[in-house]
Amino acid sequence: MTVKTISTTAFNDQKPGTSGLRKKTRSFMVPHYLENYVAATFTAIGGGSGKSFVLGGDGRFFNREAIQTILKMAAAQGAARVIVGQGGLLSTPAASHLIRLNGADGGFILSASHNPGGIDADFGLKFNAANGGPASEALTARIYDATLAIESYDIAYVEDVNLDTVGQTRIGDMVIDVVDPVVDYSDLMASLFDFDAIRALFAGGFSMRFDAMHAVTGPYAHKILEGTLGAPEGTVVNGTPSEDFGKGHPDPNPIWAKDLMDLMLSEAAPDMGAASDGDGDRNMIVGKGTYVTPSDSLAILAANAHLAPAYRDGIAGIARSMPTSAAADRVADALGVPCFETPTGWKFFGTLLDADRVTICGEESAGTGSHHVREKDGLWAVLLWLNILAARDMTVAQVQADHWQRFGRNYYARHDYEAVESTRAEAMMTHLRGQLDTMAGQSFAGLTVTKADDFAYTDPVDGSTSAAQGIRLFFDGGARAVFRLSGTGTEGATIRLYLEQFVDDGDHAAPVEQVLEQVRKAALEVSDLPALTGRNTPDVIT
Structure with missing residues (x-):
């Protein structure tokens, strides 16, 4: 393995936002731009020598090329192991789970979340820490400082790694494990929910439409909903990840998931509709003739979480971002648990989750999750909704109306x-x-x-x-x-x-x-x- 040191000049526009660095794809494709940011991240975490990382993204344009670059830079850093999703794919919650499951030192997640993809659209890169959650404010600041001071970076000059075959390979002494992106995540979901009850729900004629929006959640939804849980084939639509998300906007809301909304408001509506975003961390829930706002969904999930095995003993608390409605506060009051109001950004939930101060978290921007990972998780929310519907034998609209009657709207x-x-x-x-x-x-x-x-x-x-x-x-x-x-x-x-x-x-x-x-x-x-x-x-x- 040949390692070369490349001279470079700092870019002045690499300050990370709430979810890493997001820019136009063409910006990331400028020579040294991606490399500078990756090198700055390694500097901020004290280098990569002897460390292990998780690596993957949502499959948008430039995903594969960026992964190859990061692998070569990790090898030059002396990293011991990198776990990569097959085909370069990993949903954000699945990446968080793999970090935690394998005791990795962190992970590089390539995504611009719900932003459009393509060479003339958006790209992003963020680093998640060893707890599986987004970089802290302090780490983010160190990364930015390093981007301004960078003068060179190291990279291994080797052939590209085969990302399409599950198995183990090496770059020098660094082990690369290409893994099925779905298996470990699917096992995690099975440990949280009553899959037997959800199977019975579908076997009894319950109908659903899940719009994966040509994004990364497609393979996960096909495997879990149609495979493991027995939902009819065709339940999942737009389930093949695309570099430009089918030329669409992978944001699960009534505007960008219009086809799903039109169906759910029509006479032909199935019992439940759901959608997820580019990297699989956001969700939308719709019933026949009714849309559930993300704020209400958070509150309803928290109020009914005890119906799922993982939360049967109750929840420690709830956290919501400040712009999210106060509906969850009313549930927390009723349950006698705290409700924390945080700034926008999932990283603010991490310390609360790690300290067992909260169990369920959510943001008005269609992100909900729990202590099972340190990211919001779109498919988790859909599965908890299915668990609740199976346990209560009610429609989405009935569950929502019952919630408003109890807590107000x-x-x-x-x-x-x-x-x-x-x-x-x-x-x-x-x-x-x-x-x-x-x-x-x-x-x-x-x-x-x-x-x-x-x-x-x-x-x-x-x-x-x-x-x-x-x-x-x-x-x-x-x-x-x-x-x-x-x-x-x-x-x-x-x-x-x-x-x-x-x-x-x-x-x-x-x-x-x-x-x-x-x-x-x-x-x-x-x-x-x-x-x-x-x-x-x-x-x-x-």
């Missing part, structure tokens, strides 16, 4: 203003921050502000702090609006406006947009968003 929506000119988006946030100290007691669009702040978080386990995580406006009558700049885009800035209104009594069947109209008007009035950004309407409403 947090009407909720997210308005995304995408690719806003960054300076204008920052100007709007600055405008809001400038009003925070005097906003309480003022009225906007007929709603009075009771509290306003810029959310800050202190981790109750390790004491780390995170400031400026999003602006929260609380109004009388149970309304809330949140403004936040997203860290997952690759072009301009995405402003996310979250709207919420709690309704305790009633049939809870009013149209969402009708219930949220007043808080929407109040939020736009106080932020002056249309004038400051030049946007009168959001690009996406979910």
Whole structure:
């Protein structure tokens, strides 16, 4: 094995976001760009000598080439072992599981999650730590610092590794294990849920449509749903991973999973619909004629988790990201367990999970998961829903209506203003921050502000702090609006406006947009968003 040291120049745009580094694919394809970031990651973790890693991605364009580069750089670092998903494929939750199962020192996950794929679309790379979870704020900072200081990197000059055949090979002294990406994850799911009850559900005529969105979850869903659990062939659609996700947008929401939504709102609807995203960590749940918001899904899963074997003895607590609705808080109160409100980003759940402070976590951006891994897990959520339906002998709509009757309903929506000119988006946030100290007691669009702040978080386990995580406006009558700049885009800035209104009594069947109209008007009035950004309407409403 020949190792060469390559001189390089630092790039000034390699600061990781909430889920690693995401850029346009062509940016990652620029000579030295990927290599610089990988080398910086090795520097930040104290090198790769003698260590073991997990490696894989969602199969998007440039996935295979990037994996070959990382393998060669790991060999040059003196890594002892790398576990790679066959074909370069690993869902994000499966990668997290493999890290934990094998006691690896971390993992490189190649994905831009729910972002589109292709040479003119998006690519991403993140490092997950030894607990299986995303890099901490401190590690992320060290990676960024290393990207700015880099002057050279080492890489082995060897032939590409065969990624398509399960088995063991080597680069020099480094062992490479190419593994079936599904088997270990499938075994984990079987240990959590009552597969016999779910098999009986399907055997009894229960119908389902799972849209894998041409993304990495397809092989997992085919194996578990249609294979192990006996769902009819054809239950899983768009189940073959594609480099450009079938030229679609692999984001499981009513906008991008429109075909599934149209089916579920039609007379031909199956009993349940579900979808997952590019790397398999997000999910969407739909019943006949009813959509379950991610915030409600988190709350319903937490309230009913005891119906699955893994959670039969109860849960230690719940954690939700700050923009997620307070529906989960009401469940935690009823169960007598804590509910932690964290910044957006799954890494903030890691310390709570490791300390056994919580069992179930979720974000409004369609991510839910539990202590079984340190990532959100789309298929896990679908399987827990199936377990609940089998145990309760109810439809999705009935479970949801029963939940609202018991806990009340947090009407909720997210308005995304995408690719806003960054300076204008920052100007709007600055405008809001400038009003925070005097906003309480003022009225906007007929709603009075009771509290306003810029959310800050202190981790109750390790004491780390995170400031400026999003602006929260609380109004009388149970309304809330949140403004936040997203860290997952690759072009301009995405402003996310979250709207919420709690309704305790009633049939809870009013149209969402009708219930949220007043808080929407109040939020736009106080932020002056249309004038400051030049946007009168959001690009996406979910």
